Amino acid sequence: MNESGAIRFHYLLRAVILLLFALYIGHLVQQEALHYYVAPKLARWIRLCPVPLALMALSLGIQALFGKSSALCDCEHRLPGSMFRSSALYGLFLLPMLLGFLLPDRALGSAAAAKKGIALTYNLSEQESKENFTAANPYEAEFAELAARLHAEPVITVHPEIYSETFGAIDLYKKQFEGKEIAVTGFLYREGTSAGKASYAVSRFLVQCCTADATPFGILLNPAAQISLPADTWIEVRGKLEIVTHEGRELIGITPETLTPVPQPSTPYVYTSADSITAWEQLQNAGAVK
The missing domain is CATH 1.10.287 (Helix Hairpins)
Structure with missing residues (x-):
């Protein structure tokens, strides 16, 4: 005692x-x-x-x-x-x-993305159909429906509310989306390559519960793009979706037409959506009201 x-x-x-x-x-x-x-x-x-x-x-x-x-x-x-x-x-x-x-309270950036390893693809089974957005299995059905709706837009706006779902749908049907206009906001991620050249991606952290499980997701910027901005700069990228080869893999990327620095959003992370189709419809209705 x-x-x-x-x-x-x-x-x-x-x-x-x-x-x-x-x-x-x-x-x-x-x-x-x-x-x-x-x-x-x-x-x-x-x-x-x-x-x-x-x-x-x-x-x-x-x-x-x-x-x-x-x-x-x-x-x-x-x-x-x-x-x-x-x-x-x-x-x-x-x-x-x-x-x-x-320590200051701030969002995760390139240093954390480099340690965790940034995801530039969803590793889903790529669909070959160029006419219909069909799902190979029930898991991909929501991606297929979202892909069809995104493809019908003249410019695909990547909303934070369905950030990961949007890129999942695009990655699943990358060949159908090649050449489509897109606008996305995120922080600039810079990665050195074995050849000494730098590759860039516009990225955000996907959080499920807390920052301990945060996963960096991004879309590659065309390797030919010349970018002078420092890493972690928040940017809005507008350009065309293209299929690019990165480290021996075919990935969907963006050939930037404009690349504009923007303030960091008040909520820098993105989160999964329980129903991306409903969320997309709500975003469209909100845009129509504005």
Whole structure:
């Protein structure tokens, strides 16, 4: 059994850590920076976390300061026997918290994309039909329907709400989309090649839950394009879709006609859509109203 004084000390320390977590989440909410770390569906619940965390911290603090020694519980677990062990244990919680407060809140960029490996293709089974957008299996049915609707547009606008789904549909039917006009916004990703030449892509991070699972997706810019902008510059690219060869693979890419620097959007990441067809229709209706 641990002495009551030691238990009180650890109760207080844990209360402080819980309170710091509550303050950090509150800080992210106040700075409107929570979207840099978690997806919107998860963020709505994270916003509520400071309340239970603060209540738990208050409960531990009251027990540590005013609780009867007979009521204190160490749960039959031995507490760290030295200051070094205590520092190592609680440092696992305090160090990430300290980094969170000290480091700037910003979106992932080229450095993270290079480490994760940027995806320039969806690796779906390419369809050969040039007249009808048919699906080879039920999984690709939504891509096929979206592809047909996108192909009918004079200029394909890649909306953030269906970013990954749009490129999935285009990649699936790349031959049918060759020569189509497209407009897309993202950050400029620069990648060196073995030949010493640079290749470029316009990219965004796809987030499922949080930035830990963020996946960089991009579309290759025609290797012949001369780009003087630095990496991570947010750009709007307008041009034609072309099939290009990159590292021995045929990929869909863009031959830019205009490449314009733009401000980073308030929500830099993109997220999967549960129903890309409905989302596309809503976007079209919203555009018609404007």
